[in-house]
Amino acid sequence: MVRFQGVAMRYANGPEVLRDVTFHLEAGSYHFLTGPSGAGKSSLLRLMYLSHCASRGTVKVFGHDIETTPRRLLPGLRRRIGVVFQDFRLLDHLSARDNVALSLRIAGIKEDVIRAHVAELLSWVGLGDRLDATPSTLSDGEKQRVAIARAVIGRPSLLIADEPTGSIDEIQGMRILRLFEELNRIGTTVVVATHDQRLIARFNHRVLRLQDGQFTVEGRGP
């Protein structure tokens, strides 16, 4: 599903923020990615959701070596990846409904199908009565759920969440992680970045750890 081999990464001409990262995520697996703030978690995820390119090594997603994949094939690969960004990245001028619908519209899905799917999913995450609200009128927890709905509406085979519990309280955070468990149970490969060790301890998932420039993989997982 995702394979990193001796990967290093740098921003423009800056120093390497990742060095010698090697791991393999099997289809249907669930991993936490952890490490202190500034360790490079977000950077590693950016490589994984095809936002940036590695400066060294190979990144393979769905079997495609990203460095040699033609640009025209990237949209297709990206549609199979759902991303929950650390800062949500919702479109402020669009309603919750249109924010979520965007993922399907760009794929050319018919409007009537979109309407039904979006309403259903937003109800499922508990926002059935906020369909037409714009992000500025939503709480952080609600925005988080809109962002998650946008990430999963296209039934991605890989779900990537960057600090999804960072800006919400513990109870809400647990609800979201249980939602991810459920998606994982139906076959979605999940990667969740968090610096919250207590959260990791509550679940029995494998852990990718970035610490002091060292990358390690821990745990057996279920």
Place this chain on the structure above:
Amino acid sequence: MARRPYDLPFAQDGSGRFLPWIIALMVYLAALASIAALATREAVSRWNAGLEGTATVEIAPALDSAGTDAAVAAAVALLRATPGVATVAVVPADEIARLLEPWLGPDAARSGLPLPRLIDLTFAPRARVDFAALGGTLVSAVPSARLDTHSQWLDRLQALGQSVQIAALAIVLLIAIAAGATVVFATRSGLAVHRELIELMHLIGSRDSYIAQQFQSHALSLALRGGALGVALGAGTVGALAVVSRPIQGALLPDLSLGASSIVALAALPLIAGAIALVTARITVLRALRKMP
């Protein structure tokens, strides 16, 4: 049902706000240039139709009016016998006097002043008359006769008409180029303003063409709105000019009232502006996005 908002928040960025006004101004200028060209073309073809297939023979006055009459009679006889000549009409002497009245005074005809005589000719519709040969024959038979085919006057008129039309076309082309350049700059600034959201749309799997679609329909709607305003102003200006110029309109001033072809040309201008905006915006976006990850 209300129109779905654009995926990109164009309403909030200033880059597109000035575009309709600039397009309105450009379409206004293009409308004036097109109408000038069309009016000139109509005037030239009207003059052409009036003068084509006609010629005038001028007989210089002889020493006495009997001599002049004899020359006129000889010329008329020769012309009547010329194949291709349809009608031969001697312009009456008092009409010539009337034509010359501004220069010679009201009593010219009666004063016994020697006046030239004119013979109006028309040719059969498809006759191929060799004017040079006819002129030569005429002069050798009647030395005081001179054939005027209006060709010099018509040639100059045609040349003038063509110059006006070429100038108008050049102006319209320059305006189209300027409009295209304006759309390029507006689109580039829109791309810069919305860069982060475009990046996001790429990340969730959007193709360049989907993003271009957003920009091009926005540019189209701005250009159509501006174009409609510009063409309305242009039609208003020409209408006002037509009203003002009516009292002095003679054979020389082109008719400024809007004919069918002018109306079609005017209606086409906003559509052309829209098409330029759409295509230019699309190409600009696609070229810019190709450089993004």
